[in-house]
Amino acid sequence: MKQKIKTTAVSGFPEYLPADQLLLDQLKQTIAETYRSFAFIPLDTPVLERREVLLAKAGGETEHQIYCLENNSDDLALRFDLTVPLARYISEYGGVLTFPFKRYQIAKVYRGERPQKGRYREFYQADIDIIGEGLLSLGAEAEIIKVIATVFEKLAIGPFTIKIGNRKLLSGLLASLNLSELAVEILRILDKLPKIGEHACREELEKLGLNPSAVKEILNFASLKENVLEKLELLNIKNPDFVVGLGELQELAECLADYGVAAAHYSFDLSIARGLDYYTGTVWETFLDDYPELGSICSGGRYENLVTGFNDRAFPGVGASIGLSRLFYQLKTVGLLPDLAVAAADALIISADRQRGEELADSLRRQGLNVTGAYGPEKLKKKLTLANRLSVKTVYLLGEEELDADEVSIKDMVTGSQKRQALSDFI
Amino acid sequence: MKQKIKTTAVSGFPEYLPADQLLLDQLKQTIAETYRSFAFIPLDTPVLERREVLLAKAGGETEHQIYCLENNSDDLALRFDLTVPLARYISEYGGVLTFPFKRYQIAKVYRGERPQKGRYREFYQADIDIIGEGLLSLGAEAEIIKVIATVFEKLAIGPFTIKIGNRKLLSGLLASLNLSELAVEILRILDKLPKIGEHACREELEKLGLNPSAVKEILNFASLKENVLEKLELLNIKNPDFVVGLGELQELAECLADYGVAAAHYSFDLSIARGLDYYTGTVWETFLDDYPELGSICSGGRYENLVTGFNDRAFPGVGASIGLSRLFYQLKTVGLLPDLAVAAADALIISADRQRGEELADSLRRQGLNVTGAYGPEKLKKKLTLANRLSVKTVYLLGEEELDADEVSIKDMVTGSQKRQALSDFI
Numbered sequence: 001m002k003q004k005i006k007t008t009a010v011s012g013f014p015e016y017l018p019a020d021q022l023l024l025d026q027l028k029q030t031i032a033e034t035y036r037s038f039a040f041i042p043l044d045t046p047v048l049e050r051r052e053v054l055l056a057k058a059g060g061e062t063e064h065q066i067y068c069l070e071n072n073s074d075d076l077a078l079r080f081d082l083t084v085p086l087a088r089y090i091s092e093y094g095g096v097l098t099f100p101f102k103r104y105q106i107a108k109v110y111r112g113e114r115p116q117k118g119r120y121r122e123f124y125q126a127d128i129d130i131i132g133e134g135l136l137s138l139g140a141e142a143e144i145i146k147v148i149a150t151v152f153e154k155l156a157i158g159p160f161t162i163k164i165g166n167r168k169l170l171s172g173l174l175a176s177l178n179l180s181e182l183a184v185e186i187l188r189i190l191d192k193l194p195k196i197g198e199h200a201c202r203e204e205l206e207k208l209g210l211n212p213s214a215v216k217e218i219l220n221f222a223s224l225k226e227n228v229l230e231k232l233e234l235l236n237i238k239n240p241d242f243v244v245g246l247g248e249l250q251e252l253a254e255c256l257a258d259y260g261v262a263a264a265h266y267s268f269d270l271s272i273a274r275g276l277d278y279y280t281g282t283v284w285e286t287f288l289d290d291y292p293e294l295g296s297i298c299s300g301g302r303y304e305n306l307v308t309g310f311n312d313r314a315f316p317g318v319g320a321s322i323g324l325s326r327l328f329y330q331l332k333t334v335g336l337l338p339d340l341a342v343a344a345a346d347a348l349i350i351s352a353d354r355q356r357g358e359e360l361a362d363s364l365r366r367q368g369l370n371v372t373g374a375y376g377p378e379k380l381k382k383k384l385t386l387a388n389r390l391s392v393k394t395v396y397l398l399g400e401e402e403l404d405a406d407e408v409s410i411k412d413m414v415t416g417s418q419k420r421q422a423l424s425d426f427i
Numbered sequence: 428m429k430q431k432i433k434t435t436a437v438s439g440f441p442e443y444l445p446a447d448q449l450l451l452d453q454l455k456q457t458i459a460e461t462y463r464s465f466a467f468i469p470l471d472t473p474v475l476e477r478r479e480v481l482l483a484k485a486g487g488e489t490e491h492q493i494y495c496l497e498n499n500s501d502d503l504a505l506r507f508d509l510t511v512p513l514a515r516y517i518s519e520y521g522g523v524l525t526f527p528f529k530r531y532q533i534a535k536v537y538r539g540e541r542p543q544k545g546r547y548r549e550f551y552q553a554d555i556d557i558i559g560e561g562l563l564s565l566g567a568e569a570e571i572i573k574v575i576a577t578v579f580e581k582l583a584i585g586p587f588t589i590k591i592g593n594r595k596l597l598s599g600l601l602a603s604l605n606l607s608e609l610a611v612e613i614l615r616i617l618d619k620l621p622k623i624g625e626h627a628c629r630e631e632l633e634k635l636g637l638n639p640s641a642v643k644e645i646l647n648f649a650s651l652k653e654n655v656l657e658k659l660e661l662l663n664i665k666n667p668d669f670v671v672g673l674g675e676l677q678e679l680a681e682c683l684a685d686y687g688v689a690a691a692h693y694s695f696d697l698s699i700a701r702g703l704d705y706y707t708g709t710v711w712e713t714f715l716d717d718y719p720e721l722g723s724i725c726s727g728g729r730y731e732n733l734v735t736g737f738n739d740r741a742f743p744g745v746g747a748s749i750g751l752s753r754l755f756y757q758l759k760t761v762g763l764l765p766d767l768a769v770a771a772a773d774a775l776i777i778s779a780d781r782q783r784g785e786e787l788a789d790s791l792r793r794q795g796l797n798v799t800g801a802y803g804p805e806k807l808k809k810k811l812t813l814a815n816r817l818s819v820k821t822v823y824l825l826g827e828e829e830l831d832a833d834e835v836s837i838k839d840m841v842t843g844s845q846k847r848q849a850l851s852d853f854i
Contacts, residue, residue, distance in 0.1 A: 005483050007519040007737050010501050013473035017520060018530075025469045037792045039772035039799035039817070042452045046440035046549050047474060047535060056432050070497035072539075074437050092434040093444060098816040102771075102799065103445075108474060112499075122473050137803060139781070146785075258782040260789060310434050344529075345466035354566070355685040358573075362687060365464045372466035372529065376564060389525040390466070 012115030013122045014325060019391070022342035024328050027155065028106055031126045031322065034151045035104040038143065040128055043103040045085040047110075048076040056309045057084040065111040078110035082127040083278075083306075083319065090131055091310035099133040100140065106324065118329035129319030131306065138248060140318040141282045141302060142255035148286065148298055148320050149265040157336045159289040160297075162265055165272035166249050166282050167301075169232070172242025173221055177214045186210075187273040190222050194271065194292070198223065222271035229253060229268065248281055280304040282318070294330045298322045343391035349373040350383045351398035356423070360396055360408065363426045387413055398423075439542030440549045441752060446818070449769035451755050454582065455533055458553045458749065461578045462531035465570065467555055470530040472512040474537075475503040483736045484511040492538040505537035509554040510705075510733075510746065517558055518737035526560040527567065533751065545756035556746030558733065565675060567745040568709045568729060569682035575713065575725055575747050576692040584763045586716040587724075589692055592699035593676050593709050594728075596659070599669025600648055604641045613637075614700040617649050621698065621719065625650065649698035656680060656695065675708055707731040709745070721757045725749045770818035776800040777810045778825035783850070787823055787835065790853045814840055825850075 009015050016024060032042070054066055054077055067078040079085050082105045090101070106126040115121055128147055130140040145162055152160045170190070174183050189204045196204075198219055205215045224231050232246050249268060256266065272285050283301035288294055300320025307315050331337045346369040351357025354375040361371045372390070374383045387395050397409035408426070411418045436442050443451060459469070481493055481504050494505040506512050509532045517528070533553040542548055555574060557567040572589055579587045597617070601610050616631045623631075625646055632642045651658050659673050676695060683693065699712050710728035715721055727747025734742050758764045773796040778784025781802040788798045799817070801810045807824075814822050824836040835853070838845045 005479050005737055006477060007480065007515045009519070010473065010475065010477060010503065013475060015472050015516070017523065018468050018470075018525070021471060022468055025471070036797050037795075039797045041445050041449055041771050043445075044448060044452070045442050046437065048437065048440060048537075048549065050433060050437065052432050053434065067499070067503075068497050070495050072494070076437065076494075088434045089442070092436070096444065098445070098771075098813065110475075122475065139802060143800075255781075259785050260782070310432055344468050344525075354682075355687070358686050368464075370463050370466045373570075375566060386525065 012113075012120050014120055014329075018344060019340050019342075020332070022344060023337055024324075026342050027328060028124070028126070028324065030154050031151050031324070032104070032106055034147060034154055035106075035126075035128050037150075038102070038147050040102040040104040040147075043086070043089065043105045044107070045079075045082075045089055045105070047078055047108065049079050049085060049088065051075045051077040053088050053310075054080060054084055057087065061113070062111070065113050067110050067112050080111050081109050082107060082125050082321070083129075086127075086129060086131075086317075086319075087306045088310060090315050091307040094133070094307070094311065094313060094315060099131065100136065101131040102129075103131075104128040118326050118333070120325050123323065123325035126322040126324045127319060128321075129317050131315050131317045134314055134316075136302075136316040136318065138251045138255050138282075139259075141252055142259040142261065144300060144318050144320050145256060145266060145284065146259045146261045148300070148322075149261050151322070152265075152286070152298070157288065157331060158291075160265065160286055161267055161289055162284050162286045162298075163267055163269035163272050164249075164252070164282065164284040165268070165270050166245040167273065167279055168241045168245030168248065168281055169270060170221075170245075170273055172239040172245055173218065173237060175241060176237050176239040177217065179210065179214060182208055182210070186218065190218070190271050191273045193222055194287075195295070224270055225267070228270070232270075245281070252282060278303045278305065284320075291330075291334055291336075294334070297327050297330070340391045343370075343393060345370050345372045345390045345392050347371045347394045347396060348383070348387045348390065348392045349375075349396045349398070350380065351375055351396075351403075352400050353398060353403055356403060356427075357398055359427050360398065360423065364396075384413075439540075439547050441547055441756075445771055446767050446769075447759070449771060450764055451751075453769050454755060455551070455553070455751065457581050458578050458751070459531070459533055461574060461581055462533075462553075462555050464577075465529070465574050467529040467531040467574075470513070470516065470532045471534070472506075472509075472516055472532070474505060474535065476506050476512060476515065478502045478504040480515050480737075481507060481511055484514065488540070489538070492540050494537050494539050507538050508536050509534060509552050509748070510556075513554075513556060513558075513744075513746075514733045515737060517742050518734040521560070521734070521738065521740060521742060526558065527563065528558040529556075530558075531555040545753050545760070547752050550750065550752035553749040553751045554746060555748075556744050558742050558744045561741055561743075563729075563743040563745065565678045565682050565709075566686075568679055569686040569688065571727060571745050571747050572683060572693060572711065573686045573688045575727070575749075576688050578749070579692075579713070579725075584715065584758055585718075587692065587713055588694055588716055589711050589713045589725075590694055590696035590699050591676075591679070591709065591711040592695070592697050593672040594700065594706055595668045595672030595675065595708055596697060597648075597672075597700055599666040599672055600645065600664060602668060603664050603666040604644065606637065606641060609635055609637070613645065617645070617698050618700050620649055621714075622722070651697055652694070655697065659697075672708070679709060705730045705732065711747075718757075718761055718763075721761070724754050724757070767818045770797075770820060772797050772799045772817045772819050774798045774821045774823060775810070775814045775817065775819045776802075776823045776825070777807065778802055778823075778830075779827050780825060780830055783830060783854075784825055786854050787825065787850065791823075811840075 062080050069076045108122050109125050174180050193201050272283055279301040281302040285296035286298035302318045304316045306317045347364055349357045349361045357373050357375055361373050364371045393413055395411040402408055406423045407420050408423050409420055489507050496503045535549050536552050537549055601607050620628050699710055706728040708729040712723035713725040729745045731743045733744045774791055776784045776788045784800050784802055788800050791798045820840055822838040829835055833850045834847050835850050836847055
């Protein structure tokens with residue numbers, strides 16, 4: 001006999017047992033339903049893209065993490081995010097789409113990086129974007145931030161803060177300090193501010209060769225926390241980028257209030273710079289107030305040049321992305337997602353008569369419940385064990401006695417209490 | 428400037444404009460909700476599997492259609508169906524799963540075949556299976572057939588028939604005719620019976636070298652239509668496989684009645700043989716009564732040897748698969764899926780005041796509607812055009828006049844009628 005084939009999960013490619021799978025699925029559904037409720041439509045692009053499409057937009061490490069197919073005349077590769085496919089889609093169909101184009105996509109992406117805890121090679125992203133044609137108002141930022149706040153409210157994983165910055169403010173400040181040429185390096189250091197703290201940041205900035213007064217000004221700027229808009233005005237910086245960025249932040253503040261985003265859910269924080277190069281204005285990161293160590297659980301912002309490289313037209317966009325697989329791992333790890341939270345079945349029917357059992361099951365299904373039946377010859381005890389293993393809350397018993405009386409015994413599996421009811425109440 | 432990058436869809440990898448995407452998504456959701464209502468859980472295995480896992484179960488053409496990754500130390504490839512990953516999953520986690528294990532998976536699979544109309548390289552399958560441990564009763568067949576019938580009832584695409592056969596009957600008959608060695612070829616010919624007709628089938632069977640009386644017996648058997656169970660008994664065939672198969676079909680008939688599957692939705696049809704080798708007993712195909720030319724839209728059956736090759740334990744299964752991408756294409760082609768059937772948004776709010784517009788939008792979202800707002804400076808006419816392009820049925824107008832009166836104008840976009848209502852009815 002030949003050697004056994006390896007059936008373990010491949011490292012970096014998560015798969016789950018039913019209890020976790022149900023929980024992850026519920027997370028996905030809550031996110032999708034929230035996105036839908038704001039009338040975003042579910043775009044679903046192929047998992048495979050032409051390699052040249054992906055390479056046109058890949059930067060830094062990503063380029064080396066692309067999984068390519070072998071011996072393929074179309075030179076296909078697996079997408080590493082959902083933004084590049086969106087850019088290609090907009091570039092291709094922009095002429096026939098209705099703008100603003102509001103889409104979401106909750107799907108798997110692929111990166112051939114070394115797997116670590118909570119970092120996968122195949123993982124879900126839950127992206128939402130609004131794409132404009134020519135122009136897109138700051139209402140788009142407010143809407144996306146509102147959607148994200150609604151998602152995290154519904155997920156009920158505790159208080160969170162969406163920390164909002166603007167890259168124009170930062171680049172304007174750096175220009176006013178004659179440091180534009182070091183902008184990329186400085187942004188990268190500031191991005192680490194919440195993690196490594198002000199002291200370490202100062203050292204790294206000084207290592208870049210910045211003089212102490214510039215470092216002080218940058219760190220002061222990045223550390224502004226309350227009344228940020230007023231304090232920014234007081235800085236009295238005349239650089240045009242800075243002025244535009246401040247205007248955007250002021251307008252966004254008005255928009256967020258108008259859109260009814262609760263003030264507790266967001267703050268302005270100028271240290272937020274985002275690593276990715278394609279953001280051009282507003283940027284944000286989202287943190288759980290009680291678990292800052294998890295890092296950002298949802299980032300996003302505005303990108304004016306979505307289709308550059310594919311198309312010469314202007315399609316400005318605002319979007320956000322939840323790294324769903326990673327978030328799921330993190331929430332499980334810190335205990336924010338209880339075990340067995342989602343039942344495989346709402347109800348189990350145990351019936352000595354298959355036909356009447358299924359009639360009852362169907363009536364419960366029509367009420368929207370997920371129902372399974374156990375009509376085999378196994379003992380009652382074994383069937384109740386099944387109910388517990390499926391996290392079923394209610395068991396409906398149709399024994400000979402109940403059937404003779406046209407009744408059903410209803411057992412609450414949480415409290416253990418049991419009552420009798422007429423079958424005619426259901427069927 | 429460098430050459431423009433090709434952004435068209437890759438041949439065989441379907442992607443859709445919003446109207447079709449919404450429709451396809453609704454199909455997927457209807458199927459998923461129906462599967463869930465019978466307490467099947469949503470398994471989600473990785474898109475990539477080890478090549479050896481796929482090759483262990485690939486047969487015929489499939490083996491040459493597997494997409495493999497290049498330069499990959501894990502030797503990964505894209506799954507070509509959802510059954511092989513299920514087999515691997517059961518083999519790996521069988522020791523900790525609860526049986527019967529009821530799972531569904533609606534996901535993309537990959538086959539590097541030449542794309543044709545409605546035949547894709549990346550396509551959705553919507554699979555549902557019940558896996559037992561050691562033994563699995565014929566109730567599993569009845570349950571899966573009931574789920575499939577419920578799906579097609581809910582999709583409301585017209586009358587359909589699930590044609591049910593049993594491979595043991597066929598192989599028993601062939602054994603009784605001393606034709607077991609030609610079974611594969613004969614099954615392949617019989618599979619074509621509905622398409623090519625009896626006359627062509629007879630010719631092909633005779634070409635195999637069968638004598639006329641055997642051909643007659645086989646075709647007579649495969650053509651049995653009404654009172655099939657009685658007619659099978661009258662054949663009085665003593666072959667043990669045949670006897671077991673007949674017993675299974677009789678028991679299944681009882682099960683289907685008990686499970687409440689409407690008699691109009693299924694029939695016994697012994698020409699149903701299914702090409703795939705892994706079926707061992709019950710097999711079925713599903714046809715739209717008014718569109719037989721579409722061929723089978725859902726096939727399934729029982730396989731006793733799911734994990735063979737991975738594991739020595741017995742995990743019998745019963746499953747069905749809907750080729751969703753192909754079905755979607757077919758239903759669109761014959762006009763069974765109306766254009767613009769699913770709205771991108773249920774309601775559009777046009778408001779001169781963004782804040783009160785969003786308050787109204789939120790109140791409608793809480794009622795479960797998908798709502799979008801248009802608060803920009805564009806003219807009313809342009810916004811109503813947007814409503815039409817999104818297939819919105821109701822537009823809520825909050826002009827200066829309405830806002831002053833604390834009212835809202837509600838415009839029915841289908842009839843064109845308009846009425847005023849107090850805003851306090853909503854907010």
